[in-house]
Amino acid sequence: MAEGTSLKLLFLEDDPEAVTLFRERLIQEKNPPFEVQCVQTLQGGLDLLEKGGFDAILTDLNLVDSKGFETFQKLHDRFPGIPIVVLTGSYEDESIGIRAVQLGAQDYLVKGEIEGKILPRVIRYAVERHRFREELELRVAERTTQLEDLNKELERFTYSVSHDLRTPLRSMTGFSEALLEDYGSRLDAQGKDYLQRLSAESQRMDKLINDLLNLSRLNRGEIRRERVNLSAAAREIVGRLKEMQPDRRVSLFISDGITAHGDPTLLRLVLENLLGNAWKFTGKRPGAKIVFGATRQEGKTIYFVRDDGAGFDPAYSGKLFTAFQRLHNEAEFPGTGIGLATVQRIIRRHGGLIWAEGKVGKGATFYFTLEAMDSNSKGG
Amino acid sequence: METGLVDILLVEDNQNDAELTLRALKKVNLGERVFVARDGAEALEFLFASGAYSDRGAVAGPRLVLLDLKLPKVDGLEVLRRIKGNEATRIIPVVILTSSKEQRDISEAYRLGANSYIAKEVDFNKFSRAIAELGLYWLFLNQPAR
Numbered sequence: 001m002a003e004g005t006s007l008k009l010l011f012l013e014d015d016p017e018a019v020t021l022f023r024e025r026l027i028q029e030k031n032p033p034f035e036v037q038c039v040q041t042l043q044g045g046l047d048l049l050e051k052g053g054f055d056a057i058l059t060d061l062n063l064v065d066s067k068g069f070e071t072f073q074k075l076h077d078r079f080p081g082i083p084i085v086v087l088t089g090s091y092e093d094e095s096i097g098i099r100a101v102q103l104g105a106q107d108y109l110v111k112g113e114i115e116g117k118i119l120p121r122v123i124r125y126a127v128e129r130h131r132f133r134e135e136l137e138l139r140v141a142e143r144t145t146q147l148e149d150l151n152k153e154l155e156r157f158t159y160s161v162s163h164d165l166r167t168p169l170r171s172m173t174g175f176s177e178a179l180l181e182d183y184g185s186r187l188d189a190q191g192k193d194y195l196q197r198l199s200a201e202s203q204r205m206d207k208l209i210n211d212l213l214n215l216s217r218l219n220r221g222e223i224r225r226e227r228v229n230l231s232a233a234a235r236e237i238v239g240r241l242k243e244m245q246p247d248r249r250v251s252l253f254i255s256d257g258i259t260a261h262g263d264p265t266l267l268r269l270v271l272e273n274l275l276g277n278a279w280k281f282t283g284k285r286p287g288a289k290i291v292f293g294a295t296r297q298e299g300k301t302i303y304f305v306r307d308d309g310a311g312f313d314p315a316y317s318g319k320l321f322t323a324f325q326r327l328h329n330e331a332e333f334p335g336t337g338i339g340l341a342t343v344q345r346i347i348r349r350h351g352g353l354i355w356a357e358g359k360v361g362k363g364a365t366f367y368f369t370l371e372a373m374d375s376n377s378k379g380g
Numbered sequence: 381m382e383t384g385l386v387d388i389l390l391v392e393d394n395q396n397d398a399e400l401t402l403r404a405l406k407k408v409n410l411g412e413r414v415f416v417a418r419d420g421a422e423a424l425e426f427l428f429a430s431g432a433y434s435d436r437g438a439v440a441g442p443r444l445v446l447l448d449l450k451l452p453k454v455d456g457l458e459v460l461r462r463i464k465g466n467e468a469t470r471i472i473p474v475v476i477l478t479s480s481k482e483q484r485d486i487s488e489a490y491r492l493g494a495n496s497y498i499a500k501e502v503d504f505n506k507f508s509r510a511i512a513e514l515g516l517y518w519l520f521l522n523q524p525a526r
Contacts, residue, residue, distance in 0.1 A: 159482060163450055166479040166502055171396035173504040178403060199504070206502035 006033040009123060010048060012059040012071075013087070014040040018111065022058070022119060029120040042066040042074060049079050056127050057084045060111075061096065072100045080104070083130035085123055087111055106130055158216050165209050172202040204336075211338040215323065218345045223263045230258040230303065233268050234275060234292045241279045250282060255293040258303065262370050266346045273339040274305040274366050280333055281364065282309030300371055308363035312356075320356055343368075387413040387519060389442035391423040391459060392477075393451050400504070401446065401477070404511035410519065415442070420454025423447075424462055427469055442472060444518045447494075449478040449485060457488060464493035473518050477511075 013019050019038050026034040039045045042065050061071045072086050083106040088097045090112035097108030106126035176199045180192060234254045260267060282288030291306040312327045319325040323341035347354045350370045358364035388410065392398040398416050405411040417423035425431035427441065445463065449456035463469045473495040481499045489497050498514060501507045
């Protein structure tokens with residue numbers, strides 16, 4: 001409906017009195033003028049709509065050939081692009097009008113309560129609202145397409161990263177190894193050591209690429225929600241850490257019966273990272289202590305992993321969860337700098353929060369929740 | 381290279397990876413009758429004795445194909461589709477040998493009839509062991525259809 005042109009309305013009504021009354025009110029309108037076409041049956045209405053050209057529909061719900069809510073539904077199903085205002089009788093239950101609005105009608109009017117100029121206004125607004133909504137939907141669709149394209153682009157990027165960055169690394173490890181095998185006898189201990197470092201660094205880069213890919217994969221896919229026994233998972237993880245370094249003496253305290261509602265694979269990854277970090281950063285402390293527990297605050301569970309290891313400078317706590325940001329140097333505590341970024345992403349995807357407390361040389365505690373918390377209440 | 385008698389067709393565009401794969405095969409004495417195709421198109425010409433390889437007897441076809449996925453001209457999945465879609469070549473075992481660990485590549489390869497899917501390891505010792513084991517398995521241990 002362009003400005004200045006008339007608004008073409010189809011009016012479905014089988015009561016001649018109502019036809020005359022409402023038609024009178026509508027054709028008095030000048031801005032914009034209404035062109036009203038009246039029809040007595042639903043079938044007649046559908047036939048006219050088929051020919052096109054209508055800006056809006058005003059319909060009584062009770063016609064000779066269709067009664068009640070069904071009248072609206074049939075019109076809306078066939079012509080979802082045309083705004084509909086329904087009329088209900090004053091003796092009818094108003095809920096039918098409300099239901100029509102819930103399912104896509106622009107408005108409803110109760111006969112006998114339609115005073116003055118309200119009728120043309122309701123129809124005009126219905127047309128405007130409908131047009132506005134269609135515009136919004138169009139914009140949402142455009143935005144969605146853009147985002148989908150961007151996502152595909154990102155996936156293609158991830159794919160080539162996973163493939164193309166690994167290939168040169170394999171050449172590096174492969175030819176280092178070949179050199180060592182074929183010419184090892186001509187190299188002294190330092191020469192061999194250099195080659196081994198080359199190989200080890202290539203493998204470290206491979207791990208980095210892997211961690212990064214896992215991090216980017218976390219944005220895809222659904223989060224499963226099921227009951228997970230975190231105490232059992234923590235015991236298993238710690239058991240494996242002990243196996244890898246049987247000489248270390250660490251006191252481990254894992255509370256019993258800690259459960260969570262979340263994705264089992266991802267939550268395990270969280271614990272592997274947090275407990276792995278605690279294990280790593282207590283490596284230089286004889287008789288270290290690591291605790292996994294949970295407390296409740298305002299009806300919500302706060303999980304925590306605490307250690308008395310190297311800790312961190314609280315001034316840099318904001319950088320803890322940023323990928324590739326490390327607060328310790330590689331020689332002292334090796335790592336890729338992606339672990340905590342991964343943990344944070346998993347926690348966020350569960351709708352939870354993660355934060356940390358610590359001091360240099362005094363250990364660190366990582367807290368996390370798996371449900372939304374009032375951000376003021378965090379802080380241990 | 382002698383193209384008459386070939387046990388293994390290695391389809392690999394990366395010169396370094398091809399050399400390292402051959403090195404691993406040689407360690408278990410499987411390096412002699414290997415033909416290396418540099419892209420998917422060459423692999424198909426070789427397999428179906430067409431183009432530059434039209435004088436090659438189709439009967440001397442490889443007993444095993446080691447196939448990279450990301451290839452110039454015709455990609456690995458397409459090569460696989462053609463091998464498995466042809467009566468004469470579908471019985472040749474095809475092992476996908478790739479850097480990609482993407483689940484969708486793995487599923488698609490198996491859907492098209494790949495016999496194995498091996499992700500190339502950066503750790504050369506692991507890579508080397510995998511190549512040796514798969515070569516021995518498919519050429520000696522596995523009993524092929526006649």
